[in-house]
Amino acid sequence: MAGPLEGIKVLELSRTLAGPFCSMQLADMGAEVVKVEQPGIGDETRSYIPPEINGESTYFMSLNKNKKGITLNLKTDEGQRIVKQLVKDSDVLIENFRNGTMEKFGLGYDVLKEINPRLVYCAVSGFGRTGPMKDEPAYDLLMQGFGGFMSVTGEAGGAPVRAGYSIVDLATGLYASLGVVLALLAREKSGKGQYVESSLLETIVSLTNYLGQGVLATGKVPGRLGSAHPNLVPYQAFETKDGHVIIAVPNDWLWRKMCVALELHDLKDHPKYAVNVNRVANREELVGILTEYTKSKESSEIIERLKGAGIPSGPINDIAQLLEHPQVQYREMIQEVEHPTIGMLKMLGVPLKLSDTPGSVRKAPPLLSENTDDVLTTLGYSLEDIADFKEKGII
Incomplete structure (x- = not known):
């Protein structure tokens, strides 16, 4: 059975965690995702080692299953032209560059929507694309601190501690994927794409939820309670x-x-x-x-x-105990897929279960530039063109 997003084409110009996690949600549900990476280097998470399998970063793998992978030098005119060609036939573009970078490449939303008015353009950022902090760098750890998360995490009287998962990045990716799907739904009515934003700042503010609402209502600031709950005992x-x-x-x-x-x-x-x-x-x-x-x-x-x-x-449980649990296995949250250099690779499954159009694990995370030749060929480039691009460092 085909996934609910079969036929949707996504161009991913993102790296690290939030952006790739967003596009992977779409890929798991059937979208065709083409991930663009820097030639020779790739997504920086390819270097997040250890842990690794046969030299491949498990961090990268965790965020990039079900995707095709190509390399493009976006600083070159030809690289930018190739992106514009890909945009013509794309439904979604996801990017998490620093503010102004896409515009510097000549690939900002105002340019791309003229090429494809139906394009859903999703910008993932740290503090949002507007406001006094729009140019500030942001990482999950920084935002756990800035966003109040660390003020309520850990033991009472103890030092600030980071949550074990990169919760702000991951939740930002989920919000972004929701924004993309909502924009695609709106496009069914209007015929037009739109600009979608998801930021680490707005995510962590949203996640304060009942704690944040309590502060707004009473002015009382919660503190650390270890594993306990501020409103319930025991x-x-x-x-x-x-x-x-x-x-x-x-x-x-x-x-x-x-x-x-x-x-x-x-x-x-x-x-x-x-x-x-x-x-x-x-x-x-x-x-x-x-x-x-x-x-x-x-x-x-x-x-x-x-x-x-x-x-x-x-x-x-520790994480190994969790992944080995019979209920986790029964719910197909551990699946296997063939990897070009590793063989059969165990990966996390798809958390959303749709009865008629389920998501699936179909493809292992791509090797660096694994699908570049195929993608460029579908755009009409010849083998000679592709060889020339490689020689010039464009791909």
């Missing part, structure tokens, strides 16, 4: 005899069931703990009592008791 990791376990009690009904399951009957109707607002007010005292209990038990015993009573609970 809702965190607890130390056990052999490790840690997650206990998540989001309402008073489950609180009562938890107390019965763990035989903590004295706590169930205690006025300090019976309702969540009081549990939050007495957080430190209650967490201390619960920790004293959990430290006397094995993780498996606590999880078994709580799950048997319908209380949300679970282990803290």
